[in-house]
Amino acid sequence: xxxxxxxxxxxxxxxxxxxxxxxxxxxxxxxxxxxxxxxxxxxxxxxxxxxxxxxxxxxxxxxxxxxxxxxxxxxxxxxxxxxxxxxxxxxxxxxxxxxxxxxxxxxxxxxxxxxxxxxxxxxxxxxxxxxxxxxxxxxxxxxxxxxxxxxxxxxxxxxxxxxxxxxxxxxxxxxxxxxxxxxxxxxxxxxxxxxxxxxxxxxxxxxxxxxxxxxxxxxxxxxxxxxxxxxxxxxxxxxxxxxxxxxxxxxxxxxxxxxxxxxxxxxxxxxxxxxxxxxxxxxxxxxxxxxxxxxxxxxxxxxxxxxxxxxxxxxxxxxxxxxxxxxxxx
Amino acid sequence: xxxxxxxxxxxxxxxxxxxxxxxxxxxxxxxxxxxxxxxxxxxxxxxxxxxxxxxxxxxxxxxxxxxxxxxxxxxxxxxxxxxxxxxxxxxxxxxxxxxxxxxxxxxxxxxxxxxxxxxxxxxxxxxxxxxxxxxxxxxxxxxxxxxxxxxxxxxxxxxxxxxxxxxxxxxxxxxxxxxxxxxxxxxxxxxxxxxxxxxxxxxxxxxxxxxxxxxxxxxxxxxxxxxxxxxxxxxxxxxxxxxxxxxxxxxxxxxxxxxxxxxxxxxxxxxxxxxxxxxxxxxxxxxxxxxxxxxxxxxxxxxxxxxxxxxxxxxxxx
Numbered sequence: 001x002x003x004x005x006x007x008x009x010x011x012x013x014x015x016x017x018x019x020x021x022x023x024x025x026x027x028x029x030x031x032x033x034x035x036x037x038x039x040x041x042x043x044x045x046x047x048x049x050x051x052x053x054x055x056x057x058x059x060x061x062x063x064x065x066x067x068x069x070x071x072x073x074x075x076x077x078x079x080x081x082x083x084x085x086x087x088x089x090x091x092x093x094x095x096x097x098x099x100x101x102x103x104x105x106x107x108x109x110x111x112x113x114x115x116x117x118x119x120x121x122x123x124x125x126x127x128x129x130x131x132x133x134x135x136x137x138x139x140x141x142x143x144x145x146x147x148x149x150x151x152x153x154x155x156x157x158x159x160x161x162x163x164x165x166x167x168x169x170x171x172x173x174x175x176x177x178x179x180x181x182x183x184x185x186x187x188x189x190x191x192x193x194x195x196x197x198x199x200x201x202x203x204x205x206x207x208x209x210x211x212x213x214x215x216x217x218x219x220x221x222x223x224x225x226x227x228x229x230x231x232x233x234x235x236x237x238x239x240x241x242x243x244x245x246x247x248x249x250x251x252x253x254x255x256x257x258x259x260x261x262x263x264x265x266x267x268x269x270x271x272x273x274x275x276x277x278x279x280x281x282x283x284x285x286x287x288x289x290x291x292x293x294x295x296x297x298x299x300x301x302x303x304x305x306x307x308x309x310x311x312x313x314x315x316x317x318x319x320x321x322x323x324x325x326x327x328x329x330x
Numbered sequence: 331x332x333x334x335x336x337x338x339x340x341x342x343x344x345x346x347x348x349x350x351x352x353x354x355x356x357x358x359x360x361x362x363x364x365x366x367x368x369x370x371x372x373x374x375x376x377x378x379x380x381x382x383x384x385x386x387x388x389x390x391x392x393x394x395x396x397x398x399x400x401x402x403x404x405x406x407x408x409x410x411x412x413x414x415x416x417x418x419x420x421x422x423x424x425x426x427x428x429x430x431x432x433x434x435x436x437x438x439x440x441x442x443x444x445x446x447x448x449x450x451x452x453x454x455x456x457x458x459x460x461x462x463x464x465x466x467x468x469x470x471x472x473x474x475x476x477x478x479x480x481x482x483x484x485x486x487x488x489x490x491x492x493x494x495x496x497x498x499x500x501x502x503x504x505x506x507x508x509x510x511x512x513x514x515x516x517x518x519x520x521x522x523x524x525x526x527x528x529x530x531x532x533x534x535x536x537x538x539x540x541x542x543x544x545x546x547x548x549x550x551x552x553x554x555x556x557x558x559x560x561x562x563x564x565x566x567x568x569x570x571x572x573x574x575x576x577x578x579x580x581x582x583x584x585x586x587x588x589x590x591x592x593x594x595x596x597x598x599x600x601x602x603x604x605x606x607x608x609x610x611x612x613x614x615x616x617x618x619x620x621x622x623x624x625x626x627x628x629x630x631x632x633x634x635x636x637x638x639x640x641x642x643x644x645x646x647x648x
Contacts, residue, residue, distance in 0.1 A: 024460055050460070056490065061449040061483035068453020068467070071438050072388065074460040091480075095443050096450065104431035105422020105636075106644040108438065140645050164647035 007176040009150035013157035027079030059088035097166040098141035126296035133170035134266025137237035148212040150180035155189025194241035200230030203254040208234040218314035263291035343373040369397035371568040374593035378541025390451035391470040393428035404432040410626035416633035445478035455493035474505025492557035507579040523560035535563030
């Protein structure tokens with residue numbers, strides 16, 4: 001066990017994969033530049049040009065060539081610099097990677113890992129500040145993971161390498177320097193399983209990626225006000241671990257779903273829908289949905305911060321919800 | 331080229347022709363649904379090109395893919411069954427006409443998105459290179475695909491990294507209903523390769539020998555590390571884009587002008603004039619193909635449909 005950064009944990013996972021001679025990395029500026037977020041710094045010198053391939057700016061063929069390369073038996077791990085640029089490759093990801101196994105009647109596997117970076121909050125403007133992971137989580141045939149901790153970043157990537165399906169990995173740029181305890185060994189974290197980061201009795205906070213850390217901070221604030229919040233990290237956005245979510249709902253009867261993405265552009269609404277369909281009678285109050293403002297992200301710093309959920313907003317939502325309980329009783 | 335190979339060219343082209351005629355007929359009977367894009371008239375491209383490959387080389391193609399599947403060695407029974415949507419189809423009934431996959435013969439799809447197979451075929455070349463295998467990736471696409479961004483991205487990457495890819499453009503002069511000179515600022519497709527430092531040729535796609543020779547050269551170049559080639563084969567589809575096409579965008583007169591260029595007629599005449607075969611021998615081969623095609627229809631008719639369990643199972647690999 002060691003306390004390392006999310007970035008370092010990902011580097012460890014990539015090194016583990018690169019032990020397989022069939023594995024190689026492909027993406028823009030991953031080699032000579034050292035990676036846009038320094039994830040692959042030094043890898044070119046260590047592994048060489050054939051295994052750390054700097055590509056032209058051609059997102060569609062980066063993904064498409066990844067699909068073809070796995071068909072030929074190689075194991076590329078492809079990187080798209082930010083999730084905003086994956087839109088160039090929307091066709092390759094959704095029409096091709098996600099569907100080839102199905103369209104071939106199960107005869108062709110596409111074990112392709114597609115790594116990218118999501119997130120907002122650094123005044124990068126509307127075209128560089130989207131959380132699009134939810135779009136990919138709506139595609140049957142794709143698996144989508146969004147690690148929030150260093151251990152999960154390493155463990156989910158390792159599981160993705162074992163997986164015979166295309167796995168879309170949404171790392172978060174604000175988490176790269178976040179530290180956490182990570183096993184030295186290549187311990188897998190299962191895809192498709194959420195995690196209870198903190199147990200609680202009064203309300204369930206469901207989230208993923210950076211917002212999970214926001215929920216943890218909100219839970220600290222709530223604890224000072226004698227509100228016991230349970231914090232759940234989805235970890236995998238597709239397939240969803242509904243079983244774990246419903247078990248929590250059964251316990252706390254109150255749910256707040258928190259996501260960074262602009263409201264309506266990710267899977268928060270779908271999760272809420274599924275919960276109410278299965279657990280309506282377990283709920284004391286309507287589920288509350290805290291998400292980003294439904295706007296393209298503004299450049300102005302104050303406006304941008306107002307457009308993204310923060311610790312206070314999440315804590316206030318829980319306080320209001322619990323206050324509502326007392327109002328109903330009277 | 332030996333006699334067996336010449337006769338194989340003939341047999342494969344006739345198989346494709348008669349298979350496609352039969353598929354059109356069965357579509358009219360309601361046995362085949364959705365879109366059906368027939369390869370009638372283009373047989374020399376699939377047969378000439380694919381015979382220049384080794385069995386373990388890879389092929390990717392587009393939605394007009396029955397000819398490629400049959401030329402690559404996929405069983406006519408399993409291809410017809412796929413058109414019928416049966417569980418015994420090459421794709422388990424889950425793909426249909428546009429998504430034929432035969433992994434044993436390394437036919438890796440069958441794609442309905444114009445240009446979709448090109449990055450994938452390029453990537454197969456990348457995988458081959460990564461694994462240091464002496465193999466080649468041949469990717470087919472039509473004249474319509476060359477204006478998709480993915481065509482350009484793929485040619486650039488294949489050239490940059492000297493990937494073992496053969497880019498084979500079946501230029502049948504029309505992208506659905508749009509004539510080439512209405513869509514392309516430079517209608518000579520082979521010229522685009524120059525922008526990527528890729529050798530290219532425009533050839534007669536109705537002449538199976540010409541297709542074979544050009545592809546063989548490109549395949550040899552790829553296999554020996556010389557990188558990609560672009561082949562533009564001028565061909566013609568005698569039928570519409572699909573079964574739904576009323577073909578109002580070209581004239582019957584033009585279609586008649588292409589009839590004497592029928593690749594099967596041309597090749598038959600060549601075989602006879604070169605004394606490779608007699609009329610009687612070729613007629614006998616025709617009858618044998620009739621039987622193969624009739625068998626495929628019976629096989630498809632008698633096969634079971636896939637189940638709901640099959641559908642849910644095939645979403646993810648185990």
